[in-house]
Amino acid sequence: MNDLHQMAHDARVAAWTLAASDIAQRNAALLAMAEELEASKNDIFAANQIDLVQAEQDQLAAPLLARLKFADEKLAAVTAGLRALADLPDPIGQTTISRELTEGLKMYRVTCPIGVIGVIFESRPDALVQIASLALKSGNTVLLKGGREALNTNRVLCQALRTAAEKVGLPADFAQLLETREDVAAMLKEDELIDLIIPRGSNAFVRYIMDNSRIPVLGHADGICHVYVDKAADLNMAVNIAVDSKTQNVAVCNAMETLLVHRDVASAYLPKLLPALEAKNVKVLGDEATQAIIPVLPATDEDWATEYLDYTLSIRVVDSLDTAIDHINRYGSGHTDCIVSTDEAAAQAFLTRVDSAGVYHNVSTRFADGFVYGFGAEVGIATGKIHARGPMGLEGLTTYKYKLLGSGQLMAEMKNGTRHYTHVLLNEDCPL
Amino acid sequence: MNDLHQMAHDARVAAWTLAASDIAQRNAALLAMAEELEASKNDIFAANQIDLVQAEQDQLAAPLLARLKFADEKLAAVTAGLRALADLPDPIGQTTISRELTEGLKMYRVTCPIGVIGVIFESRPDALVQIASLALKSGNTVLLKGGREALNTNRVLCQALRTAAEKVGLPADFAQLLETREDVAAMLKEDELIDLIIPRGSNAFVRYIMDNSRIPVLGHADGICHVYVDKAADLNMAVNIAVDSKTQNVAVCNAMETLLVHRDVASAYLPKLLPALEAKNVKVLGDEATQAIIPVLPATDEDWATEYLDYTLSIRVVDSLDTAIDHINRYGSGHTDCIVSTDEAAAQAFLTRVDSAGVYHNVSTRFADGFVYGFGAEVGIATGKIHARGPMGLEGLTTYKYKLLGSGQLMAEMKNGTRHYTHVLLNEDCPL
Numbered sequence: 001m002n003d004l005h006q007m008a009h010d011a012r013v014a015a016w017t018l019a020a021s022d023i024a025q026r027n028a029a030l031l032a033m034a035e036e037l038e039a040s041k042n043d044i045f046a047a048n049q050i051d052l053v054q055a056e057q058d059q060l061a062a063p064l065l066a067r068l069k070f071a072d073e074k075l076a077a078v079t080a081g082l083r084a085l086a087d088l089p090d091p092i093g094q095t096t097i098s099r100e101l102t103e104g105l106k107m108y109r110v111t112c113p114i115g116v117i118g119v120i121f122e123s124r125p126d127a128l129v130q131i132a133s134l135a136l137k138s139g140n141t142v143l144l145k146g147g148r149e150a151l152n153t154n155r156v157l158c159q160a161l162r163t164a165a166e167k168v169g170l171p172a173d174f175a176q177l178l179e180t181r182e183d184v185a186a187m188l189k190e191d192e193l194i195d196l197i198i199p200r201g202s203n204a205f206v207r208y209i210m211d212n213s214r215i216p217v218l219g220h221a222d223g224i225c226h227v228y229v230d231k232a233a234d235l236n237m238a239v240n241i242a243v244d245s246k247t248q249n250v251a252v253c254n255a256m257e258t259l260l261v262h263r264d265v266a267s268a269y270l271p272k273l274l275p276a277l278e279a280k281n282v283k284v285l286g287d288e289a290t291q292a293i294i295p296v297l298p299a300t301d302e303d304w305a306t307e308y309l310d311y312t313l314s315i316r317v318v319d320s321l322d323t324a325i326d327h328i329n330r331y332g333s334g335h336t337d338c339i340v341s342t343d344e345a346a347a348q349a350f351l352t353r354v355d356s357a358g359v360y361h362n363v364s365t366r367f368a369d370g371f372v373y374g375f376g377a378e379v380g381i382a383t384g385k386i387h388a389r390g391p392m393g394l395e396g397l398t399t400y401k402y403k404l405l406g407s408g409q410l411m412a413e414m415k416n417g418t419r420h421y422t423h424v425l426l427n428e429d430c431p432l
Numbered sequence: 433m434n435d436l437h438q439m440a441h442d443a444r445v446a447a448w449t450l451a452a453s454d455i456a457q458r459n460a461a462l463l464a465m466a467e468e469l470e471a472s473k474n475d476i477f478a479a480n481q482i483d484l485v486q487a488e489q490d491q492l493a494a495p496l497l498a499r500l501k502f503a504d505e506k507l508a509a510v511t512a513g514l515r516a517l518a519d520l521p522d523p524i525g526q527t528t529i530s531r532e533l534t535e536g537l538k539m540y541r542v543t544c545p546i547g548v549i550g551v552i553f554e555s556r557p558d559a560l561v562q563i564a565s566l567a568l569k570s571g572n573t574v575l576l577k578g579g580r581e582a583l584n585t586n587r588v589l590c591q592a593l594r595t596a597a598e599k600v601g602l603p604a605d606f607a608q609l610l611e612t613r614e615d616v617a618a619m620l621k622e623d624e625l626i627d628l629i630i631p632r633g634s635n636a637f638v639r640y641i642m643d644n645s646r647i648p649v650l651g652h653a654d655g656i657c658h659v660y661v662d663k664a665a666d667l668n669m670a671v672n673i674a675v676d677s678k679t680q681n682v683a684v685c686n687a688m689e690t691l692l693v694h695r696d697v698a699s700a701y702l703p704k705l706l707p708a709l710e711a712k713n714v715k716v717l718g719d720e721a722t723q724a725i726i727p728v729l730p731a732t733d734e735d736w737a738t739e740y741l742d743y744t745l746s747i748r749v750v751d752s753l754d755t756a757i758d759h760i761n762r763y764g765s766g767h768t769d770c771i772v773s774t775d776e777a778a779a780q781a782f783l784t785r786v787d788s789a790g791v792y793h794n795v796s797t798r799f800a801d802g803f804v805y806g807f808g809a810e811v812g813i814a815t816g817k818i819h820a821r822g823p824m825g826l827e828g829l830t831t832y833k834y835k836l837l838g839s840g841q842l843m844a845e846m847k848n849g850t851r852h853y854t855h856v857l858l859n860e861d862c863p864l
Contacts, residue, residue, distance in 0.1 A: 016761075020784050099806050105795055107805060114817050115787065195817050210646045214639065216818040217648075237840040244842035329448075348864045351835050352452050355547065361864065363537055363838025372846075373539060373834065374531050374855040385546050385627050385831040386648040387819040399817040402805065403783050406795025408669040410676040414804075423806040432780045432793065 004186035007176050008193040011116045011141040014171035018139045019113050023090035025168055030086040030133055032164035034079040037129070040160045041075055047152040048125065055149050063251055067124045070153050078129045081377060085137055088376050091394040092139045098426040102419045105406040108430035111398045113139030115195040118187050118215070119379065122200060123147025128157050130377050132175040136165065138397040143187055143194070145178040188213035198392075200380045203333075218387060218396075220380035222307045223253030223335040225365040228324040228350065230341030231264040237362060238340040239273050244364040245338065246313050247280040253381060254336050254358075254368040257308055259315045260324045263289065266317045270294045282311045289317035304331040321346050325353050332356060334383045336368040357383065357390035403430050436618035439608050440625040443548045443573040446603035450571045451545050455522035457600055462518040462565055464596035466511040469561070472592045473507055479584040480557065487581050495683050499556045502585050510561045513809060517565055520808050523826040524571045530858040534851045537838040540862035543830045545571030547627040550619050550647070551811065554632060555579025560589050562809050564607040568597065570829040575619055575626070577610040620645035630824075632812045635765070650819060650828075652812035654739045655685030655767040657797040660756040660782065662773035663694040667701050669794060670772040671708050676796040677770065678745050679712040685813060686768050686790075686800040689739055691747045692756045695721065698749045702726045714743045721749035736763040753778050757785050764788060766815045768800040789815065789822035835862050 018026075037044065048070040055068055097109035117140050121127045128146055135142040146154045154177055162172035178184060187194065191214040198218050199209045206219035227245050229238040245256035261269055270293045277284055285299035296315070303314040304327070318324045328337050336358035339350040351359040358368045368391065370378025375393030382388045388396030413419040450458075469476065480502040487500055529541035549572050553559045560578055567574040578586045586609055594604035610616060619626065623646040630650050631641045638651035659677050661670045677688035693701055702725045709716055717731035728747070735746040736759070750756045760769050768790035771782040783791040790800045800823065802810025807825030814820045820828030845851040 016785060016787075019787070020781075101799065101804060101806070105799070207646065214642045216816065218818075234840070240840060240842055244844050248843040248847070344864065347837075349452075351833075351864050353448060355448075355451070356833065358834045358836065360836040361838060363836050363841045364843050366843035367533065367537070367836060367838075367841070368834075372533060372853070374533070374853075384648065386650075389831050390834050399821050401783075401788065402790045402800075402822050404790065404792040404795050404799060405779075406793060406799075408666070408672060409795045409799070410672055411680040411796050411798035412676050415680070421804070421806075432776065432783050 004178070004183050005190065007143060007178075008116065008187065008190040010173045011143055011176060012193045014173040015113065015115045015141045017171050018136070018141060018174060019115075021139065021170060023093075025170060026137055026139065027086040028168040029136055029165045029170050030082050032167050033129070033133060033161050034082040036160045036164040036167075037075060037079055037082075037157070040156065044075070044153065044156045044160070045071060047156040050152045051150055058149075060149065064123065064149075067122075068149055070125045074126050078126050081130065082133055085133055085376055088137070088394065091137065091398050095429045096400060098428050098430065100422050100424040100426055101404070102409060102414065102421055105404065105409045106426065108403045108405070109400050110403055110430050111400045114397060114399050116141050116143070116193060117397070118143045118145070118194050118197045120145045120184060120197070120199045120201065120209070121147070123149040125150045125153040125157055128154050129161065131379055132158070132161050134377060134379055134394060134397060136170070136174050138394050140397055141174045143176050143178055145184050145187075151179060185212070188215065191215045198380055216387075218380075218382050218392065219384050220382060222333040222383070223255070223381075224257050224305065224307050224331065224333040225254055225335050226258050226260055226328050226332060226337040227256050227365065228260040228318075228328070228337070228339045229262060229265060229269055230321065230339055230343060230346050231262040232343035232346060233262075233265060233269070233340040234342055235265065235269050235272060238269060239276050241338065241340055241362070241364050242273060243276050243280065245366060246277070246282060247311065248364070248366050250311055251309050252366075254365050255309070256365050257306065257314065258304055258331070259313060260318050260327060261290075261315065262321070262324070263317050263319050266290070267293050270315070277313065280311065282313050284313050284315065286315040287317060290315045307333070321349060325350060329353075329355050334385075335381065336360065336365045338363065338365050357381070403432060405430075405432060436610070436615050437622065439575060439610075440548065440619065440622040442605040443575055443608060444625045446605040447545065447547045447573045449603050450568070450573060450606060451547075453571065453602060455525075457602060458569055458571065459518040460600040461568055461597050461602050462514050464599050465561070465565060465593050466514040468592045468596040468599070469507060469511055469589070472588065476507070476585065476588050476592070477503060479588040482584045483582055490581075492581065496555060496581075499554075500581055502557045506558050510558050513562065514565055517569055517808055520569070520826065523569065523830050527861045528832060530860050530862065532854050532856040532858055533836070534841060534846065534853055537836065537841045538858065540835045540837070541832050542835055542862050543832045546829060546831050548573050548575070548625060549829070550575045550577070550626050550629045552577045552616060552629070552631045552633065552641070553579070555581040557582045557585040557589055560586050561593065563811055564590070564593050566809060566811055566826060566829060568602070568606050570826050572829055573606045575608050575610055577616050577619075583611060617644070620647065623647045630812055648819075650812070650814050650824065651816050652814060654765040654815070655687070655813070656689050656737065656739050656763065656765040657686055657767050658690050658692055658760050658764060658769045659688050659797065660692040660750075660760070660769070660771045661694060661697060661701055662753065662771055662775060662778050663696040664775035664778060665694075665697060665701075665772040666774055667697065667704060670701060671705050673770065673772055673794070673796050674705055675708050675712065677798060678709070678714060679743065680796070680798050682743055683741050684798075686797050687741070688797050689746065690736055690763070691745060692750050692759060693722075693747065694753070694756070695749050695751050698722070699725050702747070709745065712743070714745050716745050716747065718747040719749060722747045739765070753781060757782060761785075761787050766817075767813065768792065768797045770795065770797050789813070835864060837862075837864060
């Protein structure tokens with residue numbers, strides 16, 4: 001199991017089978033996974049107990065321990081997720097363009113799996129099941145590297161998923177578990193066998209992956225999210241959105257890190273906001289204009305570029321909508337940014353010109369999530385612009401191929417005028 | 433002009449303007465470009481003459497000289513292309529998903545430009561106009577590096593396009609010309625300012641780019657295309673498709689490099705094919721089984737991985753459809769591959785299991801082209817699987833953002849049950 005090159009090769013071979021599998025078989029595998037996980041629950045919980053005991057000895061922080069724990073509640077959520085995924089339509093084999101090119105020659109663009117995907121994720125064992133099941137549903141195979149704190153749990157979970165796949169006649173090697181950092185380093189070199197790497201982690205980690213691999217990388221990095229309170233904002237709504245965006249869950253990438261406030265409403269808004277933040281124990285930093293209105297600690301340029309992931313907020317007063325947009329495009333991470341305003345023109349300018357995956361009008365940044373968007377689940381949230389952007393679900397795990405069905409057409413005939421391009425849209429599914 | 437960092441910065445600033453521009457203005461710019469090129473024809477042709485004289489002194493091969501030449505015929509094609517592009521629908525601002533998430537909160541996925549794109553292309557001056565105009569239509573800005581043989585022509589062309597953009601009120605810096613290899617090396621470092629690099633060239637060149645940049649790369653590399661003649665093929669059709677795929681234009685990436693023939697038809701097919709290839713002066717190489725049937729030179733393993741771009745063809749006799757598919761997935765470049773067969777089941781297996789951007793049934797590989805596919809034009813043909821695959825037109829130059837239009841929705845309300853997800857598909861355009 002530990003020769004990474006062999007594992008990548010096995011994943012590639014399994015990918016050929018998955019690409020040619022039908023959706024009934026892939027859905028049967030998802031249902032078998034739910035059953036296999038339920039049947040293995042004692043083994044899973046026992047393995048998780050070992051991880052938890054070790055993590056407590058290592059003095060892991062309480063929120064991390066909570067994420068690591070895998071008991072009845074998480075199992076129920078995970079198996080419900082698998083059964084819901086089985087109900088979603090097949091993302092592959094979908095015809096997205098159909099066109100007659102010339103008489104008797106039809107072109108179809110048809111979705112297909114990407115192939116072999118390497119995913120590196122944090123210490124949350126339920127993430128393993130989510131990622132592996134999304135991959136199988138979309139006909140891909142995965143090499144999975146989870147957090148080392150969850151290794152015992154991940155081993156049992158991955159084995160259960162592999163067993164379930166085999167029970168319905170699909171290759172167990174659709175999912176393989178990497179166990180060490182050396183495995184990850186070796187995986188990055190397999191650009192002939194692996195089609196895509198999805199790292200979930202810090203900006204520095206994603207950059208390390210990009211710098212050390214020729215394999216395309218879809219980065220899921222920092223979330224430096226902003227709320228901008230416009231001069232035309234409903235200030236009560238702006239307080240509620242700011243508090244929710246900052247405090248509903250501080251440890252996630254779609255939490256707000258910096259609040260921007262238009263100068264015209266700053267003295268009315270900030271004194272309303274401060275007690276609401278203090279009630280949630282938020283440490284507030286501000287620029288000079290903010291400090292002139294409410295008693296807060298000074299914020300520096302470094303704060304604008306910091307993802308706190310904690311009960312800390314930096315506030316800047318801005319002179320205009322343009323300054324707010326410039327600030328976000330300069331310091332933000334392209335994740336999710338919100339304008340609170342009753343002025344539709346201001347909202348439109350913000351939504352058009354802020355260069356982020358999520359641009360929100362009058363709604364908490366915490367809504368940036370694949371389940372919330374109706375995608376079933378997500379492999380991560382992409383902060384780049386290529387391929388998939390924002391919450392990445394099944395569609396992001398597919399590519400497409402052009403299928404041309406002809407009857408002997410030659411380019412020489414097109415060039416000498418024997419045949420002509422018709423370019424008629426067909427609106428039909430590819431028969432092959 | 434020569435400080436690359438400043439150029440990239442100017443491109444980024446221009447990209448903000450382009451992203452907020454309307455389609456009427458972008459189309460007006462395309463029409464103005466056609467007029468400006470026609471008005472500048474004497475300057476263009478004179479500059480091209482300087483490039484041609486130098487290229488002749490440098491003993492450039494005849495096909496390359498033909499590609500470099502820019503006279504009345506090319507000008508007419510280029511201006512016709514610009515006017516046709518102005519007629520195509522706007523690729524940006526298109527709503528591709530619309531959904532109510534919870535009462536009063538609507539999500540829209542809306543296409544938008546990628547931003548700043550670096551394109552490195554070969555010595556064909558008309559490519560500069562095609563790439564720059566596709567970028568402008570899709571709201572992007574470009575840094576362009578053409579072949580050094582075309583430098584004088586490219587300077588005049590690029591200046592004409594910049595003048596035309598300014599005349600309709602769009603930033604001239606939507607297109608900027610790089611002139612040296614040092615500029616390219618410097619461009620690869622600007623990952624904060626440039627969103628995508630599109631290199632058109634050899635595999636080795638694309639790998640060099642990938643190894644030296646954090647910027648996402650959409651590679652347009654080798655085309656090692658195959659035709660597979662199945663045991664159930666119409667042999668006359670198979671002769672015509674093989675000859676067209678090999679010889680209609682040998683210097684292009686969609687030309688066939690290796691022919692695979694099923695053993696059952698090899699002795700009937702190869703003696704029919706050979707004279708047709710010889711009539712076109714094709715040098716034929718073959719494996720031992722081929723040599724046993726027709727008098728050809730031996731082909732080695734290296735031949736299977738070679739893009740000749742010339743009047744040379746390697747032939748291999750295979751025992752089965754599976755062997756043909758394995759050969760293509762092992763030695764091919766994922767560009768375009770064709771099966772000639774009257775057996776629909778064999779065709780379906782080939783189209784499903786060959787892992788290439790184009791999978792063809794009974795049609796010449798020469799049809800792999802953005803214009804042929806009805807995309808208007810192409811920036812290149814992507815051989816990777818991420819983002820765009822195959823001929824890459826306007827759609828490949830776009831990404832999307834999620835616009836959420838709310839009325840104060842909070843995640844705390846979703847978690848405490850005050851609100852519920854509705855996830856109703858809306859099928860409407862985003863109003864902002």
